[in-house]
Amino acid sequence: MPHFVVSFLKKVVGDQGRVCEACQRTIEIDADDEKEAARLAKQEFCELRAIRDWSLHADRIDVRPADFPS
Template sequence: MSRYVVSFMKDVLGGNGRQIEVCQKTLEIDASSEGEATELAKQKFCKVEHLCEWSLHADRIQIKSADFTS
């Protein structure tokens, strides 16, 4: 099992009228693969944010491995 950091990102207009990228939420997920981590994170994001679909609050998902190797 590996640990992944999954971030839900959204593009919004800033106060100056320019598009900026905002992180809606970051979750740490334990899973056997990036694909599984993504799906688990989508489910958890929806539950925490009381959504039926993650893409209502985010445009994309970024995933990074949180495992440290020595």
């Protein structure tokens, strides 16, 4: 089964007034495809944060195939 790395990213304003993205959490997950990886990671993110909607703590997610075996 393919292995994916899913990052939850939030836009923040730094000390110098510049906007950048901060990684809120990275989750490694086994899934059949990127769509399933995103769904499973969102579910796990919500459980870990005890929230119902992942977008309360992140603006977007980034799903990438892992460069290493699970």
